[in-house]
């Protein structure tokens with residue numbers, strides 16, 4: 111089933127006299143359960159594309175249909191609510207509320223959704239344990255490593271039970287060990303929970319892990335390929 | 347939840363928040379403490395007037411207070427006094443003969459109000475007798491013939507001393523001039539210069555000897571409690587429809603309105619202080635929004651709606667000002683406790699206070715109601731100060747705020 115459907119998407123920035131076509135006519139679909147990377151050099155339009163898919167930015171033209179909803183037609187108030195209930199976000203940095211502990215950061219999303227306290231509590235613990243932070247529940251972000259912070263962000267993104275997770279260069283600030291660790295967790299969640307991931311990167315090691323790789327340059331798709339994967343023994 | 351986050355957020359930049367809180371605390375402490383001084387002064391003035399002078403309720407002939415004419419007496423005064431004394435709320439009742447006239451010494455003369463009183467009853471009703479110092483004689487009762495009690499002010503004006511002779515001159519009801527020689531038996535001094543300038547006290551019986559009778563112009567009623575006025579007034583009005591029955595607020599409207607006027611004024615002063623502080627709070631909140639724009643963008647990106655963002659910023663502003671406000675009230679509370687016992691003596695700063703009817707030693711008065719009003723105004727300041735910064739926060743574009751730069 112298709113979760114994300116974009117048709118002839120455009121985004122033009124008006125920089126004085128020069129028009130920048132950050133996204134210049136992209137059409138693609140993402141199905142449930144995919145583990146897909148958007149790849150491309152810096153400035154190719156990855157962030158612009160992901161922001162439009164995530165409803166953070168309005169396209170200059172084209173459609174973004176998430177789970178049957180044409181989100182560009184939503185009012186900004188409806189859009190916030192739509193994001194809350196349908197999309198999990200992981201950003202490169204500034205993901206967490208610094209004054210809250212890991213536990214509170216994850217729980218916060220469910221509080222915004224008005225979930226009952228017992229459910230919030232149980233799910234927060236489950237999620238933090240599944241990203242390997244069962245022992246860091248009551249620690250505030252600044253006492254966590256970059257990799258740990260991104261894992262909290264992944265747990266937070268999952269907390270709202272979204273249709274898919276959108277991650278814009280989630281490993282850009284991480285060392286290779288933390289990158290591998292985060293990718294492994296994302297892959298496991300994709301495999302075990304059937305959670306759909308759409309993430310951008312320009313790191314080849316991350317690209318290698320993706321099941322599908324969409325390469326863009328200058329705002330257009332130049333290739334879109336499925337990747338053969340080495341199956342982990344634990345997956346059997 | 348948002349309240350908890352807001353609370354934690356204000357302590358992110360501890361020093362900056364503490365500076366804002368300290369500024370608010372100082373402003374609120376100054377505003378509420380000066381208010382308590384003014385309330386204290388007003389209460390002192392009112393209490394002094396009630397106990398030295400007016401008592402709680404007075405009865406007159408309806409036309410007497412127009413010109414203090416001698417013929418406007420209260421008929422059947424003795425029976426009235428007896429009946430009023432029986433009311434359970436009434437502490438004591440005194441009758442006075444009041445005549446305007448002249449007082450003359452060898453040196454000069456001045457217009458005065460002669461109060462003919464019964465010293466024994468008057469002592470129970472007014473406390474003027476306590477305003478005579480040990481070296482200034484006594485409140486009647488030392489066997490002098492025709493004793494008179496005058497004020498320090500009048501004594502100076504007429505250049506007379508204790509035991510000096512004075513002549514009182516006034517018109518009787520039939521228009522004939524009457525003169526009597528009196529001897530000063532006591533010299534009083536109250537904090538109300540205007541009262542002192544006018545009032546002399548003689549025995550009602552001595553006046554009666556000069557006039558041939560003892561007309562009663564004024565009946566003063568002292569109650570056990572000021573709050574009983576509401577209960578006693580209608581009773582007296584109904585019982586004595588021919589008399590004018592007035593409580594102290596009606597007799598001295600400027601005293602009655604003093605408290606209300608001061609309350610308004612104190613709230614205005616506090617409002618001005620808070621308005622000045624609001625600029626500091628707005629500035630701080632703008633800095634907070636600017637510094638946290640990425641975080642605020644992230645919050646909106648992941649689904650925190652504008653209501654909640656607005657509320658969070660507003661709560662931070664309210665909490666900042668409220669912390670300052672409460673700290674200020676606590677400071678002011680202790681200052682009041684500290685200075686309420688000893689009072690603050692302003693006599694060193696000038697002689698003007700007494701002339702205007704104020705005691706030079708001020709005793710601050712704690713008014714819980716004013717503190718409650720202050721807290722409400724502080725919260726209001728927090729809300730107003732947050733409006734502009736919170737709007738700025740809502741204008742943050744989450745797409746820009748979360749951009750990977």
Ligand SMILES: Nc1ncnc2c1ncn2[C@@H]1O[C@H](COP(=O)(O)OP(=O)(O)O)[C@@H](O)[C@H]1O
Nearest residue numbers: 123125130132151152153154155156157158159
């Ligand atoms: N807010 C903006 N205003 C103007 N130009 C922008 C803006 N955001 C991005 N761009 C331009 O759009 C292009 C694509 O940027 P971006 O989507 O951030 O690429 P990537 O994420 O692949 O590095 C770049 O040329 C960039 O300069």
Ligand SMILES: [Mg+2]
Nearest residue numbers: 156157158750
């Ligand atoms: Mg980017």
